[in-house]
Amino acid sequence: MTLVGLALAGAVKARARELGFDRVAIGPAGPPEHGPAFERWLAAGHAATMDYLARGREDRLDPDRLLPGCRSVVAVALVYARDDDDPSWTPVARYARGRDYHDVMRPRLVELGEFIARAAGADVRCRAAVDTSAVLERDLAARAGLGWIGKNTNLLDPSLGSWFFIGVVLTTARLEWDAREPDRCGTCTACLDACPTQAFVGPYALDARRCIAYLTIEHRDDIPEAYREAIGEWVFGCDVCQDVCPWNRKAARAREPAFAPAAPLGPLEALLDLDREGFHARFRGSAMWRAKRSGLRRNAALVLGNRRDRRAVPALRRALGDEDVVVRRAAQWALDRIESGDLE
Numbered sequence: 001m002t003l004v005g006l007a008l009a010g011a012v013k014a015r016a017r018e019l020g021f022d023r024v025a026i027g028p029a030g031p032p033e034h035g036p037a038f039e040r041w042l043a044a045g046h047a048a049t050m051d052y053l054a055r056g057r058e059d060r061l062d063p064d065r066l067l068p069g070c071r072s073v074v075a076v077a078l079v080y081a082r083d084d085d086d087p088s089w090t091p092v093a094r095y096a097r098g099r100d101y102h103d104v105m106r107p108r109l110v111e112l113g114e115f116i117a118r119a120a121g122a123d124v125r126c127r128a129a130v131d132t133s134a135v136l137e138r139d140l141a142a143r144a145g146l147g148w149i150g151k152n153t154n155l156l157d158p159s160l161g162s163w164f165f166i167g168v169v170l171t172t173a174r175l176e177w178d179a180r181e182p183d184r185c186g187t188c189t190a191c192l193d194a195c196p197t198q199a200f201v202g203p204y205a206l207d208a209r210r211c212i213a214y215l216t217i218e219h220r221d222d223i224p225e226a227y228r229e230a231i232g233e234w235v236f237g238c239d240v241c242q243d244v245c246p247w248n249r250k251a252a253r254a255r256e257p258a259f260a261p262a263a264p265l266g267p268l269e270a271l272l273d274l275d276r277e278g279f280h281a282r283f284r285g286s287a288m289w290r291a292k293r294s295g296l297r298r299n300a301a302l303v304l305g306n307r308r309d310r311r312a313v314p315a316l317r318r319a320l321g322d323e324d325v326v327v328r329r330a331a332q333w334a335l336d337r338i339e340s341g342d343l344e
């Protein structure tokens, strides 16, 4: 039986909840509202080395290029924050402590797309995306009413806060659209003020070149000297601009078991010592894979330097003989920092 109008939208939302998503909203397709802001962001060099964002520019500015005839966007939220994390995980951003969200969400989004096609009629086509296609996810999700874009550029929901992933199903189906969420940031600037590297050039605009999440996850070379100290304890990603957000104080916790860490992260010295096999065994299937072995060990060395703990010296000295020059240079910086701390 094919469904139309409100009945179809209701069935799609019920199916999304059965698939485990915490919230779902439906909105129009068409060029994203803040496409011009995205273009200005690229032109200003704020994407740093993430060239794929410029390469997929045309598609990001027009979902119709990804799915010709696209009429509606089904946007879902899946909460990842938990309270029971092992303390050894705290230098890792919350989103990356359990299983890789792409692997968790994509099959469910594909299933949701198949459900929409079945329910709406044979000629309906769908395309699922969770970072996997060139889609401005926050923009389309905001227009669908999944939340509002906060000043820290994250999408927020009044009861979920911002600790959720976004997934999107583009569809040619005609679905009833939801109302938008109003902007509830008001005069608050907690996120902009708290950023350790002053990465925001203004509200809603992040210069990725300065962002700890970019530097520790996406950046492939040495982390510029100017940011090494500000990275503080962050071995992978950064949660500061979300931790300080008042909307996250009472935010919902994850129901999804896949986001529980499988085991303690362990000491950073062991991370620094990790060989290729160890890295594969430990991080395959985790979002932390993205930083690669080189990036994770570089970050671990910098954090050990920031801790100025002499117990890390043997592991850092071993890393001075590493084949990877980026790891070697990070270890040298850390050792210099520990030594200079001894002199203070």
Ligand code: B12
Pocket: 032, 034, 035, 037, 038, 041, 050, 053, 093, 094, 095, 130, 131, 132, 133, 134, 135, 136, 137, 138, 139, 149, 152, 153, 154, 155, 156, 162, 163, 164, 165, 166, 167, 204, 205, 206, 208, 211, 213, 214, 217, 218, 236, 237, 238, 239, 241
């Ligand atoms: C590239 C990228 C990054 C980069 C750049 C981040 C950025 N702010 O652009 C880096 C590596 C830094 C990063 C970091 C993080 N990311 Co990221 N990232 C992406 C990715 C792949 C593309 C984002 C993008 O297109 N950026 C381009 C810029 C221009 O877009 P934007 O910053 O969102 O800016 C928009 C708004 O600010 C808006 N805008 C502009 N002016 C104005 C004015 C007003 C008034 C308003 C309302 C809006 C507005 O228009 C812009 C264009 O849409 C998306 C997935 C996807 N395909 O969308 C995930 C995604 C955005 N990331 C996500 C996450 C979880 C993170 C981190 C929290 C991870 C972490 N803890 O380390 C941090 C958060 C840092 C931050 N404050 O943004 C989630 C966000 C979920 C959510 N609830 O919002 C996404 C959606 C992935 C997912 N599928 O769940 N990320």
Ligand code: SF4
Pocket: 152, 194, 195, 196, 197, 198, 199, 200, 206, 210, 211, 212, 213, 214, 237, 238, 239, 240, 241, 242
């Ligand atoms: S993730 Fe961290 S470094 Fe990046 S903008 Fe937010 S507070 Fe700043």
